[in-house]
Structures are given as structure tokens and as C-alpha cells.
Amino acid sequence: MGAGGVWWGLGRYAGRVLTLREVHKSYGSTVAVDGLSLRIEAGEVFGLLGPNGAGKSTTIGLAVGLLRPDRGEVELAGLGSPTRASVRRHLGACPQQIALYEQFSGEENLLFLGKLHGLDRATRKRRAAELLERVGLTARAKDRVSAYSGGMQRRLNIAAALVHDPKLVLLDEPTAGVDPHSRHALFELVRALKSEGRTVVYTTHYMEEAQRLCDRVGVIDQGRVLALGTVDELIAAHGGQSVVTVLRDGASGEDKAERIETDDPMRVIARVAGEPGAREVRLERPDLEGVFLHLTGRSLRD
Amino acid sequence: MRAVLSLAMKDLLLLRRDRAGAFFTLVFPVAFAVLFGLIFSGASGTPTGVRVLVVDEDGSAASSAFVERLQENASLRIEVIGDVGAGEAAVRRGQRAAMLVIGDGFGEDVASPVRLFGGGVGDEGALVRVVVDPGQRFTQGVLQGVVTGALFETMRASMGEAEGVRRAARDGRAAIAASPAETVHLPMRVALGAVFDQLERVAAAMEAERGASAAREAGAPETGAGDAAGMGGFGVRFEDVVVARSGPRSSFDLTIPQGNAWGLMACVIGFGMSLVTERTRGTMTRLLIAPVSSSQVLAGKAAACFVTACFVQTVLIAVGAVFFGVRVGSPGLLVVAIAASAFAFTGIMMALSAVGRTEGGSEGFGRAVLLVLALFGGGGVPLAFMPEWMRQVAGVSPFKWAILSVENAVWRGANAAEAAGPLLALAGFGVAGFVLGVWLFRRSLSR
Numbered sequence: 001m002g003a004g005g006v007w008w009g010l011g012r013y014a015g016r017v018l019t020l021r022e023v024h025k026s027y028g029s030t031v032a033v034d035g036l037s038l039r040i041e042a043g044e045v046f047g048l049l050g051p052n053g054a055g056k057s058t059t060i061g062l063a064v065g066l067l068r069p070d071r072g073e074v075e076l077a078g079l080g081s082p083t084r085a086s087v088r089r090h091l092g093a094c095p096q097q098i099a100l101y102e103q104f105s106g107e108e109n110l111l112f113l114g115k116l117h118g119l120d121r122a123t124r125k126r127r128a129a130e131l132l133e134r135v136g137l138t139a140r141a142k143d144r145v146s147a148y149s150g151g152m153q154r155r156l157n158i159a160a161a162l163v164h165d166p167k168l169v170l171l172d173e174p175t176a177g178v179d180p181h182s183r184h185a186l187f188e189l190v191r192a193l194k195s196e197g198r199t200v201v202y203t204t205h206y207m208e209e210a211q212r213l214c215d216r217v218g219v220i221d222q223g224r225v226l227a228l229g230t231v232d233e234l235i236a237a238h239g240g241q242s243v244v245t246v247l248r249d250g251a252s253g254e255d256k257a258e259r260i261e262t263d264d265p266m267r268v269i270a271r272v273a274g275e276p277g278a279r280e281v282r283l284e285r286p287d288l289e290g291v292f293l294h295l296t297g298r299s300l301r302d
Numbered sequence: 303m304r305a306v307l308s309l310a311m312k313d314l315l316l317l318r319r320d321r322a323g324a325f326f327t328l329v330f331p332v333a334f335a336v337l338f339g340l341i342f343s344g345a346s347g348t349p350t351g352v353r354v355l356v357v358d359e360d361g362s363a364a365s366s367a368f369v370e371r372l373q374e375n376a377s378l379r380i381e382v383i384g385d386v387g388a389g390e391a392a393v394r395r396g397q398r399a400a401m402l403v404i405g406d407g408f409g410e411d412v413a414s415p416v417r418l419f420g421g422g423v424g425d426e427g428a429l430v431r432v433v434v435d436p437g438q439r440f441t442q443g444v445l446q447g448v449v450t451g452a453l454f455e456t457m458r459a460s461m462g463e464a465e466g467v468r469r470a471a472r473d474g475r476a477a478i479a480a481s482p483a484e485t486v487h488l489p490m491r492v493a494l495g496a497v498f499d500q501l502e503r504v505a506a507a508m509e510a511e512r513g514a515s516a517a518r519e520a521g522a523p524e525t526g527a528g529d530a531a532g533m534g535g536f537g538v539r540f541e542d543v544v545v546a547r548s549g550p551r552s553s554f555d556l557t558i559p560q561g562n563a564w565g566l567m568a569c570v571i572g573f574g575m576s577l578v579t580e581r582t583r584g585t586m587t588r589l590l591i592a593p594v595s596s597s598q599v600l601a602g603k604a605a606a607c608f609v610t611a612c613f614v615q616t617v618l619i620a621v622g623a624v625f626f627g628v629r630v631g632s633p634g635l636l637v638v639a640i641a642a643s644a645f646a647f648t649g650i651m652m653a654l655s656a657v658g659r660t661e662g663g664s665e666g667f668g669r670a671v672l673l674v675l676a677l678f679g680g681g682g683v684p685l686a687f688m689p690e691w692m693r694q695v696a697g698v699s700p701f702k703w704a705i706l707s708v709e710n711a712v713w714r715g716a717n718a719a720e721a722a723g724p725l726l727a728l729a730g731f732g733v734a735g736f737v738l739g740v741w742l743f744r745r746s747l748s749r
Contacts, residue, residue: 098584116593
């Protein structure tokens with residue numbers, strides 16, 4: 001079955017692309033992944049949100065077959081364990097670290113990886129050109145990667161995961177350390193991947209990224225998934241109430257502001273707006289940061 | 303196989319892009335071989351501690367005294383053995399610089415001027431036969447001087463002082479002169495006259511040797527082999543251990559294989575480092591996510607290292623052949639030697655690259671280990687010049703076997719059995735390195 005096939009849309013695997021069942025992984029006495037279970041659906045952007053050291057990269061390592069679980073099972077639907085090289089042909093992964101040959105040009109990196117994935121010469125060249133265009137590096141295609149900026153290297157790092165046109169793409173903290181321009185470009189790229197029908201697994205410790213990009217989010221900490229669902233579902237379940245802050249005439253400073261916690265902020269705002277003397281109204285909606293705080297008692301950036 | 307080739311090609315291209323790596327892999331070994339070849343080609347210094355075997359077939363008091371005199375000489379390390387064949391084999395393998403065979407009848411010959419000189423001291427009548435390693439010709443002059451000196455000492459002790467010899471000649475002439483013509487015929491008189499002439503020459507030589515010894519004791523500069531050459535190698539016959547085979551034509555026959563060793567070292571460090579760099583910079587992760595197995599990744603790296611090691615050695619030999627007159631005695635054996643050396647050092651590369659966790663740690667550890675092994679293995683100083691204890695441990699160095707296997711093919715003229723030893727040693731290093739390297743690599747992946 002080709003990399004571009006719809007292998008998860010058939011039979012008992014319908015809709016399911018990647019499954020992790022009760023997966024455990026330890027490094028010595030350190031438990032990195034502790035009984036983690038996930039089911040990634042076809043065509044979605046799935047976010048794994050958690051602080052550094054939560055087990056995100058280990059989970060990705062298990063999902064792409066780089067690591068073998070101590071216990072549990074990882075399966076690409078209908079194909080088996082990704083620890084088998086033939087199964088890995090169907091997925092593309094972008095490691096957190098820039099994983100490129102600096103002495104090669106951007107084009108040479110893509111051509112080499114295409115060759116490694118068994119693409120013929122013509123297909124390699126076509127895919128390399130397409131991807132360089134897609135990540136805005138056509139003009140620098142012949143330059144060595146060592147001469148690229150950090151953002152350019154990040155973009156090429158993702159392009160390298162796509163060279164064999166995989167339907168499942170796993171991106172491990174792809175925006176780590178990039179400038180706003182490149183970050184925006186990467187967001188656009190992820191959206192484009194989704195629009196093409198690819199399934200994307202995206203790890204991050206930036207809740208903004210998860211909220212903006214992901215259809216579903218798994219909140220992970222200490223190797224366990226604490227909560228799973230759409231962003232709205234998570235916030236509704238774990239985010240707490242919205243806060244409406246009202247500053248009235250004559251009051252100055254935050255200490256004089258009135259804070260109203262509510263499940264229906266729009267109704268509160270409508271009411272307050274009609275009251276005389278209300279000079280300023282601010283709404284603070286709960287977000288994934290609040291979800292994480294609620295679930296762990298810690299901030300994502302702790 | 304296609305994936306392995308892709309990985310190997312990638313590494314070869316990376317090496318080509320790495321100027322420093324390419325320099326140390328290709329240029330430095332050539333420069334080393336040429337530089338030291340030029341230095342050794344003009345060398346006339348005296349090596350110390352030349353390891354020499356002695357076979358005493360005579361077993362007389364005179365031969366024992368001769369051996370003792372040799373043992374007193376600080377420039378030789380004498381080992382007495384009983385088997386000429388085993389001694390020749392040791393010299394052929396380069397384990398000893400030379401073998402002295404004290405022939406049967408030595409004791410009688412040195413004590414009897416008539417027996418000694420009556421038949422003339424030609425090749426057949428040599429008192430001592432010296433079998434030398436053609437690769438250590440620089441030791442020949444030293445040996446000639448030392449052995450001849452010891453021989454004269456022994457003869458003097460057997461015959462007495464020079465004056466005694468001279469007196470014996472004088473008395474002999476007088477006795478012949480007094481003999482009636484019918485008792486001692488003319489041809490006999492002429493022959494005996496020649497004997498007495500020789501005796502007087504011996505006496506003169508003994509006095510000259512004593513004078514030289516006195517000068518040495520007084521601190522006069524040594525003239526090394528020149529003294530021995532002046533004596534004409536009296537009573538000593540030198541033979542190459544590989545009779546009718548070609549020895550090294552020049553010092554480049556020795557330094558080119560040494561250069562090979564440095565090229566192999568550069569390969570090990572270069573590719574070993576590239577494997578570590580792949581791990582530390584994340585490209586190993588990229589490779590292992592691709593549809594290739596860890597074995598294929600390692601095989602690709604090993605293939606690139608092997609090809610480069612073969613290429614480096616071939617270039618060096620070619621440079622030696624084209625520019626410095628190195629001639630390959632056995633091209634077939636050379637191909638096997640190059641392949642065996644490349645295999646051994648590829649295995650070593652695999653093992654060393656798996657030891658360190660950081661680039662700096664791996665490079666430092668690799669260089670330290672390889673440098674020591676290279677120096678012990680004759681990569682810098684030829685084994686013949688090394689102290690005894692270093693020679694003892696040289697066998698643990700793959701560099702020794704790599705140098706020896708290439709020398710066997712280039713000029714030693716080793717037969718199949720003699721060539722097999724170094725080749726098997728290299729194969730052993732290679733297999734051990736591969737097994738250890740693969741095991742360590744897989745263990746690191748499971749962490």
C-alpha cells in the first residue's frame with residue numbers, strides 16, 4: 001500500500017490511524033510514559049499539550065517506532081507496530097531537534113531522504129522542489145543548511161518529514177525557538193496539511209498553539225494523559241468559569257475593579273453594560289493554561 | 303541493499319565536503335609517508351637494542367664465549383635459540399631483526415689459523431652466517447661491526463695475542479726455511495707462505511681492532527659500520543632472510559605502509575565521529591524514523607568507512623609506486639591485505655564510535671586509544687627501534703598487523719602461510735569491533 005493510500009479508512013480500522021494502548025516506557029528508575037492510551041483519528045490535528053518533561057517526546061518516539069514500549073502496544077491501523085521499518089514508510093515525523101545534514105544543501109537533504117524512502121529519481125526531484133516551494137526555501141535550495149537561519153532550518157526540518165508524502169505526520173514541538181514569522185509560516189503549513197486530509201500529531205507546551213491548531217488535545221503530564229477532548233470540551237470540563245472584570249467611574253487601579261466569575265459571561269457583560277457608571281468591562285475566558293492548572297495545580301511553564 | 307548504498311553514499315559525500323576530515327584521511331598519510339621516507343632514506347644512525355637470535359650449532363667453549371661477547375654489546379638484544387627454521391620464520395615475520403648461526407666447527411676454526419685461512423674465508427667457509435630482515439637493512443652495518451669485533455675477540459682469545467700469532471708465523475717460516483727441499487716441496491712452501499702471510503694480516507687486524515677499542519674507550523666518536531666494512535666483514539656472511547626475493551628498495555617501502563596506518567586511523571576517527579555526530583545532532587533519529595533498520599544504518603556507515611579505508615590505502619600505494627619506486631610484489635595479496643586492514647579498522651570504528659556519548663568525548667577517547675595503538679604498532683617508530691617492552695605489547699595493536707600485511711604483499715615476499723597470520727589478526731580485530739560496536743549501538747538505542 002502506498003504512502004498516499006487511505007489505509008485507515010477501511011474495515012475495523014475505519015477512522016483510526018494510530019493507537020497507543022496502555023503504553024509504559026521507563027529509563028532506569030525514571031518513568032517517562034506511564035500507561036498512556038491514545039487513539040488518533042484520521043484527518044484530525046491532534047495536540048499533545050504538556051510542560052517540558054511531561055513525556056511528549058517519548059510518546060512521539062514510541063509512536064514512530066524509535067522506541068520500544070516496556071509494556072503496552074503501539075499500532076498503525078492495519079499495518080502493525082511502527083518498530084517495523086516497512087510500517088514506518090507510512091508515517092512522517094519531525095523530531096524536536098533540527099535533524100538535517102548541515103553540509104548538504106536544503107535540496108540535497110530532501111533528495112537523500114527521498115532516496116532513503118525508496119522514491120525514484122524523478123519523484124524525489126519533484127517532491128523536493130514542491131516542498132522547498134511550500135516552505136519558502138526555493139531561492140535557498142542550493143545553499144548549505146549551515147547557512148540557513150534557525151527559522152529556515154525549522155521549516156526544512158518539517159519539509160523533510162513530508163518528502164515521501166505520508167498521510168500521518170508527527171511534529172514534535174516544531175516551533176521551538178523560532179521567530180514569529182517562521183512560527184506563522186509553520187501554523188499555515190499545519191493547516192494546509194490538515195486541509196489535504198493528512199492526520200497530524202502535534203506536541204507543544206504552548207497552549208496558544210494547541211488552541212489555534214488542534215481539533216483535539218490530550219493534556220499530558222508525568223507520562224499520563226490527564227484529559228482528552230476538543231479545546232472547548234476541555235475548557236468546559238476543566239477550565240473553570242469566565243471572569244468579567246468591571247471598572248466603574250471613580251475607581252482607579254485594579255484593586256478597585258469588580259471581578260465576576262460566571263459560566264455565562266455574555267449575559268453578565270450585557271447586564272453590566274446597562275448599569276450606570278460602568279467605565280470598562282474586560283472578559284477573561286478560561287483557556288488550556290487554566291485547564292492544566294486545574295488538572296495539575298501547576299502552570300504549563302513551571 | 304539500496305538503503306545501505308544510499309547511506310554509504312551520503313557519508314562519502316559528507317566526507318568530501320569536510321575539508322579537515324579529507325585532509326587527515328588522504329593528505330596527511332601521504333605527507334607522513336613521504337616525509338619519513340625521505341628522512342629514513344638518508345639515515346645512518348645506530349639503532350639501539352636490535353633484537354637478534356643466535357643459533358649455536360657448534361656448542362664449543364669458543365662459540366659460547368662468542369655469544370657472551372655479543373650479549374655484552376648494548377646495541378644488541380641476544381636471544382639464543384636452537385632451531386634455525388624457527389629463527390628464520392621469526393626474522394621473516396619481522397619479529398626479530400636478524401639471526402646469527404654459529405656453524406659447526408666454529409671453535410676449531412677460530413683456534414686454528416691454518417684451518418681458518420688455509421681454505422680461505424669465502425661464503426662457504428664463513429664462521430658466522432647472519433640472516434637478516436631485509437626491512438631492517440640499517441641494522442646490517444651495526445651487526446657487521448659488532449659481530450666481526452666479537453669474532454676477533456674470540457679468535458684472539460683462542461690463538462693468543464697478536465704478538466703470539468706473529469711469532470707463530472715467524473716460527474713457521476723459520477721451520478719451513480730450515481726444512482730440506484725434499485721434505486717440503488716448492489708448492490707446499492708457497493702454500494704455507496701464504497698461510498703465514500694471512501697470519502700476519504690477522505695479527506695486524508687484531509692490533510687494529512685493539513686500537514679501535516682503545517679509542518672507543520677513550521671517547522672517540524664511533525664510526526659504526528665503517529669499521530666493520532674496513533675489515534671486510536671477516537668471517538661473517540650476511541644473507542637476506544628471503545633469498546632470491548626482493549627486499550625493500552627504499553625507505554618508502556617501509557613508510558608507505560606506515561602512512562597507510564595513519565590513513566586508517568583518520569578513517570576510524572572520521573567515520574566514528576560522524577556516527578556520534580549523527581546521534582548528537584539528531585540525524586540518527588531522522589534515519590531511524592525512515593523505513594530502514596538500525597542494522598542498515600550501521601551497515602551504511604561501515605560500508606562508507608570500508609570503501610574510504612580501501613581508497614586511502616590504494617592511493618598511498620599508488621603514490622608510492624608512481625613517485626617513489628615502490629613495487630608491489632604480490633598484487634593479489636595486496637588487495638587482500640588492504641581489504642583486511644579496512645575491515646579491521648571499520649570494526650574498530652564501530653566499537654569506538656559507540657563508546658562516547660558526546661562528540662568531544664568520543665573524539666578524545668578515540669584519538670587517545672588509536673594514537674597509542676599506532677605508536678605501539680609501528681605507525682610512528684619502526685618496531686626494531688622500540689624498547690623491548692613495547693615490542694612485547696605490539697601484538698595488541700591492529701596497526702602492527704596492518705603494516706605487516708601490506709609489507710608482506712609489497713616487498714616481504716611472504717608465502718600464503720606467513721601472510722595468513724597478520725590477515726587473521728586483522729579479521730579478528732574487525733569481527734570483535736563489529737560485534738562490540740553493534741551491541742553497544744543497539745544498547746544505546748534501547749535507552
